[in-house]
Amino acid sequence: MIGNSSHRLHPLSVACMVLAGTLGPHASLLATAQEARLEEVVVTARKRSENLMDIPESVSAIAAIEVERRNIKGLNKIGLAIPNLNLSMRTDGYPNVTIRGVGAYGMTQGVGFYLDDVQLFSDASSRFGDIERIEVLKGPQGVLYGGSNIGGAVKYVSKAPSTESLEGRIKVLGGEQGIWDIEGDINIPLSDKWALRAFAFTREDDGFMRNPGSLSPVFGVDYNQPEDVTASEQSGGRIVLAGDISDSFSMTASVRYNEYDGPVNNWAREMGTPPKMEYPLTLDTSQNPRHERETFGARLELNLDLGNVEFKSITSYTDTESDRLTDVDLTQLWFFNTFRPETMEVMTQEFRFSSTGDGPLQWVAGVYAMDFEETMTSTLDFGWIVIDGVDPTTGVKVPFETRQEDKSNLAAFGNITYETGAWELGLGLRVDRWESEEEAVDIGHSASKDDVEILPKLSVTRNFQNDSMAYLTISKGFEPGGWVGIADGAPPVYGPNGEKTLAGFDPEEAIQYELGWKGSLADGRVQASAALFFIDYDNRQFEFIVPNPSGDGTLIDGIENIGDSEQTGIELGLTWQASDYLQVAAAYGYIDAEWDSNTILPDGSANLGGQTPPQIIEHSTTVTANFQMPAFGDFDFVANLQLSHNGTMEGGKPSGGTVQNPEFTVMDVQVGVVSDRWELMLNLDNAFDERYYTDVEPFPNFSFGGLTGSEPGEIIIGTHGHPRLFTASATYRF
Template sequence: MNRYIKTALLAGAAWSALSSFAMAQDAAPQDGATTVDDVVVTARRRAEVLQDVPIAVTAIGAEALENRGTADITELARTTPSLTLNSARGSNSTLISFIRGVGQQDPLWGFDPGVGLYIDDVYVARPQAAVLDIFDVERIEVLRGPQGTLYGRNTIGGAIKYVTRRIGDESLISMKGAYGSYDQFDAIGTVSGPVSDTVGFSAGVARYLRDGYGTNRNTGTEHYNKDVTAARASVEWTPDDSLFFRLAGDYVKDSSNARHGHREFAPIPANEYDTFAGAGDKNEVETRGISLTGEWQANDWLTLKSVTAYRDGSTRGNIDFDNLPGPILDIPAQYDDDQLSQEFQALMEGDRWSGVAGVFFLDATASGAFDTVVGAFNLTTLTSGSVDTKSWSAFGDFSYDVTDQLSVSVGGRFTHDEKTGTVYRQQYLGIRSPYFGNSSAIPLLPVRTNYTDTKEFEEFTPRVSVTYEITPDLTTYASWGRGFKSGGFDMRGDAIAYPATVDGYDPETVETIELGMKGRLFNNFTFATAVFDSAYEDQQITTQYPSGATITSVVDNVGSSSIRGWEFEGQFRVTDNLVLNGMLSYIDAQFDEFLAYVPTLSGNTTCPTLPGCFIDVADQRDFQNTPEWTGAISGTYTHNFSDGSYLNFTPSAAYRGAYQQFEIAAPLLDQESYWMYDASAVWTSASDRWTVALNGKNLSDERYKTGGYNFPGVPTGNSIIAFYGAPRTYTFSVGVKF
């Protein structure tokens, strides 16, 4: 009970103060007061006003994204509490996401993310090509905390929903062109509108080109460049008022050069975006998806919904771990994945109750291969394999209004996962294996790993919440819920160095209690705040370490941790022309137990068993990608011209506290706290036909690390490599609608 009491006490003072303000505002004069529009979200799979949703949700609409000049979803981390979004180390478009300390830095096939990504209602199982560029979007919702009931699969940290535009009643053609720093050139075109009384069509194409922020000093090739093509299309059919169908497809191709990072140990390139890498600059990522959504409003209280989707993708690239011309520690790699999913939902609404129930099925395969080339020993280790996942679940969530002010919600989800993993690991004498083009490589026996195994996992994840409406403009809630991520198999596992790898690893769970309040004060200030306390059990951690003449990996359930925090976000309309936005979050994440596998102590008194043992090192580990404090403040000032046109000016500042790249401190890689400053100016014509924008990002030219590799030592070339976020950039764009 201590955990619950502490959380309640943490919230108590703030709740009392805000409640007092709310009572006071009822007596305040309202004449002439400005108001903030209600925001509608689908966080609980049904349309609801944000104030009524007992979940910590940040919803950002298309207009706000445009005013801030948001380029892709990683920029949401600058304005959203407790959120980390980055491109993966060595990648341009693979997404690394953390919410409230829970996430995934390992994007290898077969290792599931801890934050679920959804394009509309379609779950995206793999992080490759998931750094989505912002175009033709209606809004983005970020749900914080475990979403194990309604979303289920791999949402123990939270979920990100990318909601595209529905087709309107009027035909619309829009075009946008942009030019910016480093010869950036973007071209986006969309068309949408009715084809007949019952059929609508939309399509959009985007082309993103940019020179590199740096140069590969070994090959002369651009480094950190961008070469991306993205497209979407949909057809909507509404035969009558009760039926709706939508067929949608999307495609992304990323041909940007391989990102090798920057050496943080001598020799060190002077420019943080330069490299000396010799592994190769070719890189290509391709992903595509198609979905069919059907809705039937059977009667006044029941709507039936079906979402059928298929997605697949491939990645071909090179990562140079040492960032030097020779093959000291090089990783050529390829990934492939496909997924078929089906979800049926029944959405129900009565006079005092509402809810959703359904079933979900996923059949997915993720596979790949990579070489670990250690040139000092003329040795290559080939790692290859696949994971087949079959998952089904049944879920429901229902709310009942006990009184006009008090509402209770109860939900649950039962999930069954079956995973079949195949792992193969073989060493060769030579630079690269036959799989990656060296037919003369000589296999060295014995085979390090060669097995196929199947494991099944089941979990019930309930959620309960109570919502109380203090006033019509202020709502408070308390919730308790569980999230679950199934276990699996370590695709890098070396059965000789770590025999237990063939047994795989177990599921992890997060249990969270949350107290929140959201609403409006004095008719011009909207806010949402929450305190949370999470118990993280059987946490899956990937640890890589040098082992002899190669790199070995261990994925294990290291133990348990406690994550507590507070979040606040608000909007204050100062005048009709000036709106201020802000957010602040605090996270205290501590390992209670961290059982690390220690092969280097084998045979001594500390670890007497061979080939190694587990030691609790919780006092020596910290959470990765989880700063204690994050914050942001921005303002949008609107100037209206006499001809009816208007200008929105939006300066912003975002703060991010210090954080580690890995659980083990790495002084050359860990990032100190920093501020990020942006500013955007968007002019819109009186007819809304023309827009002209100037966006400046990272105006102080802050050099901040977003990822890294840490393999010190002579055989690995002292491979301490950092990857950096974008430098200062400016973009000028012009858009037109017809």
């Protein structure tokens, strides 16, 4: 049914990000001056509304007030907020993300991203506003969410239209590096049964990295590249219409649009060596890497109340078009520049039945279908190669890959829980079938395959009388297989009948065993949690980039299976309502991971057994404190602090080598005054101006020295975390 709750802030509310699931409920928990208790946090991680503290698995949630006050507008801040979540921003639509060490950077995608229960296959790194909460589900989510959720899921839940009142908000933020960010939303009741909600934003940012030299040292050609290499512009919005068609039948329809023009994976050329990195804030390239992306999405949700059963249908369509220009060699030489236009269309359909009421038996069951189509053309520009009659400012453009990919997914799933006395038993099962067809159009190679997986889940929960519970959950997830890109001129691959085909990679699988405890103490003023997990991770997928065997200078990128690994870890969380005005939370995550013995690289060049796989942060800690008390008139004084520490991480790819990313600590601070209508805030991100990389990896040295041997043939590249940034914002509500 259509929502009818107001989103105004309580004048004495104290909000805190509290770490959830194994780390306590990571949400905005409001405390009144009368009770100073932590409020219940309701999430839909199991596709029904329930108290986060009652779920026998690790779930974190960030509520609307925290998303707004902490200016969470992208993935990097989410990653810093939750231990054992390694998440950073890529602008090509595919985030760098692992949860508990499951998943990998690059083209592999072991964590699913969702907006209102629709998976974001093509623009997971887009900005989404007017958010009610962000949920992070840790561990394999195979039963309810299917493949591509082997590590977990990140869910955005948007605010629903309300028939209660006309209300809205406008927020203006400005600050260093030429940042101007304007966003607003409005809720319009159309009748006592229908309402409309709209959100829009626009942002300009000059960025923090510079490209001082765009003059080619070879040809003396000025490419007129702007110095602000990380400058970006974004805009977008969403319109939602919701209403009751009858007493038992309701619908919600929405459309969204997002436009991005900015950098694409801006790697800095690191001249130091671990642990003494130099962290240069300049590029020295002939071309500024750019990415232009437009996304349109539509969603229709139908709900039918059948008495003791609710039926839900969710239909979605997403269309994304993008152009990416990358200066691969990272030098002033016009040497390796790639241009990749890409189009993606995705359609999904889910039919779901679920129980209603408060009985001991609760269940959800349904079917799901998805169709994904992608077309990508890649051109490599050799600007430094001068051929008679060719203008050196034009270069030599070599098409090296034209790819078409069609993927489909069909699944049936069910999950049931039964409560008897102090015990609850949960059983889940999903049958997931993936089909994929890929064609390398330029060379006439094609291939198809299908994978069928049975994904079970089992949970046992023991509830205690002191508002606490213990649980054991076993779950399985998988990431589908696919095909490796092959460039023009590469040696052909032949199938069993002699036909030209593509090299494939197999699905990866993970089984997680989690033993946990959650509880409320001190008359509801303290919430604590702990979890121990073990993950058996088989046939792991990793990205690779290698030279074309034909020797024509082009590159082949794709995905390969490396081997098996094991991850063991712990997570601890504590939230304390210290007073009517202060909340404090702390959370810690630890992962110990290693490759199984005799894990041999596909080319046989090395045995990885006993080594730590890439993209695993051993230690991660988050501490938050939120303070709010009456100041003057209708205004409260607000102060928020978040301190995040990430330990060392091995960055890179197994086949390309790894390098250690040093540990770092980031502190964000917000202070200001708020009332029911106004919010005036000063924001200082990365207050210590910590220099750090969100990811690093070895990379070929394409400078002349590297090619001739007078310099190392390999360098380190890294993607910068944001340096210190000061901004101020003003919000008005009506």
